[in-house]
Structure formats: structure tokens, C-alpha cells
Amino acid sequence: MAYPAAFKYTKDHEWIDVHDDRARVGITDYAQKQLGDVVFVELPAVGQTLRAGQSFGSIESVKAVSELFAPVSGEVIEVNESLKATPEAVNSDPHGQWMIVVRLSNPADVQALLDADQYSSLVK
Amino acid sequence: MDQGAPPPKKTPLNARHRASGARMVAFGGWDMPLEYSGIVAEHLAVRERAGVFDVSHMGEIEIAGRDALKAIQRISSNDAARLEVGQAQYSGLLTPAGTFVDDLLVYRFAPQHFLLVVNASRIPVDYAHIASQIAGIGDAVAVDVSSRYALVAVQGPRSRDVLQTLTAVDLGALKYYWFAHGEVAGVRATISRTGYTGEIGYEVFVPPQSADRVWLAILEAGRGVELVPCGLGARDTLRLEAAMRLYGNDIDDHVTPLEADLEWIVGWEKDAFVGLDALRRQRTAGIDRKLIGFEVLDRAIARPGHQAYVGSNHVGTVTSGTQTPYLKKAIGMAYLRVECAAEGFEFEIDVRGRRARAIVVPLPFYRRGRRGQDLPADRPEPHPKELH
Numbered sequence: 001m002a003y004p005a006a007f008k009y010t011k012d013h014e015w016i017d018v019h020d021d022r023a024r025v026g027i028t029d030y031a032q033k034q035l036g037d038v039v040f041v042e043l044p045a046v047g048q049t050l051r052a053g054q055s056f057g058s059i060e061s062v063k064a065v066s067e068l069f070a071p072v073s074g075e076v077i078e079v080n081e082s083l084k085a086t087p088e089a090v091n092s093d094p095h096g097q098w099m100i101v102v103r104l105s106n107p108a109d110v111q112a113l114l115d116a117d118q119y120s121s122l123v124k
Numbered sequence: 125m126d127q128g129a130p131p132p133k134k135t136p137l138n139a140r141h142r143a144s145g146a147r148m149v150a151f152g153g154w155d156m157p158l159e160y161s162g163i164v165a166e167h168l169a170v171r172e173r174a175g176v177f178d179v180s181h182m183g184e185i186e187i188a189g190r191d192a193l194k195a196i197q198r199i200s201s202n203d204a205a206r207l208e209v210g211q212a213q214y215s216g217l218l219t220p221a222g223t224f225v226d227d228l229l230v231y232r233f234a235p236q237h238f239l240l241v242v243n244a245s246r247i248p249v250d251y252a253h254i255a256s257q258i259a260g261i262g263d264a265v266a267v268d269v270s271s272r273y274a275l276v277a278v279q280g281p282r283s284r285d286v287l288q289t290l291t292a293v294d295l296g297a298l299k300y301y302w303f304a305h306g307e308v309a310g311v312r313a314t315i316s317r318t319g320y321t322g323e324i325g326y327e328v329f330v331p332p333q334s335a336d337r338v339w340l341a342i343l344e345a346g347r348g349v350e351l352v353p354c355g356l357g358a359r360d361t362l363r364l365e366a367a368m369r370l371y372g373n374d375i376d377d378h379v380t381p382l383e384a385d386l387e388w389i390v391g392w393e394k395d396a397f398v399g400l401d402a403l404r405r406q407r408t409a410g411i412d413r414k415l416i417g418f419e420v421l422d423r424a425i426a427r428p429g430h431q432a433y434v435g436s437n438h439v440g441t442v443t444s445g446t447q448t449p450y451l452k453k454a455i456g457m458a459y460l461r462v463e464c465a466a467e468g469f470e471f472e473i474d475v476r477g478r479r480a481r482a483i484v485v486p487l488p489f490y491r492r493g494r495r496g497q498d499l500p501a502d503r504p505e506p507h508p509k510e511l512h
Contacts, residue, residue, distance in 0.1 A: 040423075058476070062163040062446055063446075084423070
């Protein structure tokens with residue numbers, strides 16, 4: 001699966017899709033493959049403030065638990081509630097299934113992230 | 125990799141797993157397939173159709189000689205005198221303190237010839253324990269024959285249909301926990317109606333050099349029912365739904381069969397076996413903790429090692445836990461203080477810093493034939509303890 005060129009990526013295998021001061025955050029195809037069948041996604045409450053690098057939730061497969069880390073600082077303004085009922089959507093559509101939408105408090109955070117080419121080489 | 129760690133052992137099917145794109149994992153010193161198509165898909169295939177597993181890492185120890193039964197009776201907690209030739213039995217290999225050296229299956233090949241099937245990671249420990257315990261018992265010798273067997277498990281409601289096309293052995297006549305010798309796909313085999321999934325199924329012992337031929341024949345014969353190759357991941361979730369204990373998680377050398385709720389494998393009427401005196405004392409004194417099944421009531425998954433509480437009181441430890449693919453619930457097993465172990469008792473589990481409510485439920489979580497109309501009509505699978 002190709003890594004969308006419009007996204008930025010973290011070394012912890014999250015992607016972030018930034019539009020102005022808002023960003024959708026999800027996990028990469030590589031991450032979902034490593035996890036295996038996702039059965040549970042725990043997400044923060046709307047309104048929570050996140051610092052870049054901070055854990056904002058967890059994702060569990062049948063075998064393993066993995067923390068989710070915020071790629072940027074900001075406030076959680078939306079949470080993908082559909083993942084409660086259908087967590088397996090993360091496996092089938094990792095780059096379409098966002099987990100949270102963050103309002104960036106420091107847009108410069110994005111500059112520190114990897115682009116698609118850099119991330120692709122990281123997980124090669 | 126650790127400096128000096130031995131390279132992982134490989135089953136005769138290792139190259140096949142790798143060539144087929146299985147995700148591999150280190151397990152008990154072995155390089156084993158974790159999953160092929162995914163744990164959930166494999167789990168559901170076994171509940172609804174059929175799956176095939178490579179379990180060649182399991183160990184085999186033979187005990188033979190004029191006093192072989194006497195030797196088995198000394199080391200095995202269950203009563204092997206009840207076994208007829210052709211029958212198998214679940215049992216425990218215990219320390220003098222009554223705790224588990226291992227759990228195992230005891231197969232009676234001949235009146236004085238037994239095969240023990242033991243856990244991969246315990247083979248050397250088991251063998252040393254057995255050899256020392258039977259040293260003084262007349263004519264009985266124990267031989268580690270693990271390298272002489274590959275073991276392939278075919279499990280699921282369609283497993284009989286699949287395997288029957290490959291063997292002249294009448295599988296319909298083979299009762300649960302019985303076995304027969306014959307051929308599978310033209311290969312000398314021992315077919316055992318046993319498994320670790322809670323489903324109807326068979327375990328097939330074959331010579332290692334023929335394992336790949338048998339594996340491919342089963343895949344080919346299973347094509348019509350969409351049989352799938354399965355890894356250890358699905359094996360673990362399947363066995364947990366069936367509440368079968370996993371050595372190293374649910375039982376080990378710190379717990380006894382009474383604590384593990386396995387009293388049915390204790391041959392109380394036997395004259396003696398290693399651990400019996402300790403178990404008698406524990407029966408008299410009563411146990412402090414007991415293995416129970418639980419369901420998590422809140423949205424959370426309990427995992428092995430998580431701690432159980434009632435308020436601020438610590439009441440136990442989770443030994444197995446996952447979100448199960450078939451029942452679609454977070455379930456698990458835990459040792460709880462006996463006063464907390466009754467069905468319906470509610471407690472809390474610390475899931476990474478957050479308390480999740482859980483309730484004690486009867487085991488097993490899943491029993492074949494009790495759910496779903498998609499299964500072919502057949503008797504519900506009896507629990508092994510109902511056979512003796």
C-alpha cells in the first residue's frame with residue numbers, strides 16, 4: 001500500500017493529514033500489519049489537550065497492545081466514534097480511518113515529521 | 125538476538141511456512157508461524173469449517189518395559205490404568221509439592237507401552253524429571269522421541285470430511301480421546317481424535333521427513349471446504365475460548381491441579397504418585413486461590429499479568445486474556461482468592477492504570493454445538509473429564 005504524499009509521518013507509525021490548523025491522525029499500513037487483526041481502539045475525549053509525543057490512546061490486536069502517540073500538540077476536536085464498533089476498519093483502510101482530529105497549537109510541529117519518502121524508507 | 129542464545133529450532137514444516145508467507149514468531153525456543161491469513165480469519169475458519177496447524181514442536185516421550193504402567197502411574201497424576209490400548213488421557217506431571225512440571229497427554233500404545241505428548245519448552249525438564257522418578261521402578265525406560273515425530277492438527281467441524289479422504293482409518297468410529305494407527309496420504313501415521321481448539325478435530329503423528337507431503341495433502345483435500353493453514357495465534361485464542369490451560373500462563377510449577385480447577389486429573393484412588401501426598405494435604409487444608417473464567421464488562425481487554433482487585437484489596441492475577449474472535453467478548457482466566465471465585469462474583473482488573481469491571485463466568489467460554497445453527501448436527505463435544 002502506498003503512503004499518501006500529502007500526509008506526514010512519525011517514527012511511531014502514525015500519519016497526520018494537515019489542513020490549515022486542523023489535522024487528522026491515524027496509523028500507517030505498516031503499523032496495522034505489525035499489529036495484526038485490530039479488535040479494540042481506545043481514544044481520548046473531545047476537548048483533551050495533547051502534547052506532541054504524548055500517548056493519546058491505545059490500539060489492541062488479538063495478540064498485542066500498542067500506544068498511540070500524538071504527532072503534534074493541540075486540542076482533540078473530533079474522535080472517530082465508528083472505530084468503537086468496527087475497529088477492524090483500521091486493517092482494511094489504515095490511511096482512510098483517522099482516529100482523532102487535532103487543532104494544532106503549534107503548526108511548526110509538522111516540520112519535524114517525516115514525509116512519505118522518508119517514512120517509506122524507514123519501514124522498508 | 126541475545127549473545128549466546130541458541131538459534132531457534134525449526135519443525136520439518138518451517139520452510140513450508142516461510143515459503144507460504146506465514147508471519148513467524150519465536151515460541152519456546154522454536155521458530156513457529158504466528159499467523160497465515162490473520163488470527164481472526166483462522167479462528168473463525170476452525171469454528172466454522174476447518175484449519176490445519178503445525179504443532180511439531182510438541183515433545184514426545186515414550187515409556188516402555190514390563191513395568192511401564194507402574195512407571196506412568198508414578199509420574200502421572202491421572203489414572204492411566206483406566207486407559208485401554210488405543211485411548212489417550214489428559215494429565216499432569218507434578219512435583220513432590222503437587223505443582224505442575226507440565227501438563228500432557230498420555231497415549232496407551234500397548235499394555236506396557238505409552239507415549240507422552242508434552243509442551244515444547246518443557247521437553248528437557250520433563251525428561252529429566254521422568255527419568256529420575258522412574259529410576260527405581262523395575263523394567264521401564266523413558267526415551268525422548270520428539271525428533272521422530274512431526275505433528276499436524278486438523279481441527280474444525282469439517283475436519284473429519286477432509287481427513288477421511290486421505291485415510292482408510294474409519295474416522296467416524298474414532299471416539300474423542302481415542303487414536304488409531306494407519307496411513308494419511310500414503311504416509312504411516314497415528315491419528316488421534318484430540319486437539320487444542322474445543323472443536324472436533326484430529327492430531328496426526330507422522331515421520332518428520334513426510335510432514336510436508338501430509339501438510340500439502342491436507343491443504344489440497346481441504347480446498348473444497350476452504351480449510352486454511354493456521355498459526356499459534358489462532359491456536360491460543362481457540363484454546364482460551366475452550367478454557368484449555370496453557371502451560372507457562374495458566375499453570376506452572378507454582379500451582380496445583382486443585383488450584384487450577386483440574387481436580388478431575390487427580391487420581392485420588394491411586395496408591396501413590398509424585399505429588400499425591402501434597403495434594404491430599406491441600407485438599408484437607410483447602411485452597412486459597414482458584415483459576416476462574418471471567419468476562420470483562422467494561423470496554424477493555426485484560427491481558428496476562430494484569431492484577432485483580434475488589435476496591436483496594438488485591439484479589440488475584442490474570443493468566444490469559446484476549447478479545448475472542450468468535451464470541452467477540454473480552455474474556456480471560458485468572459487466579460482469584462477462593463472467596464471471590466464463585467460464578468457471578470464481580471471484581472475489577474487494572475488494565476494499564478484503569479479499572480475495568482469483570483465478572484466470574486463458568487468455563488468453558490465456548491462449547492461446540494451450543495451456539496450457531498451453521499454447525500453440522502453432531503453431539504456436543506464432551507469435556508475430556510466426562511470420558512473417565
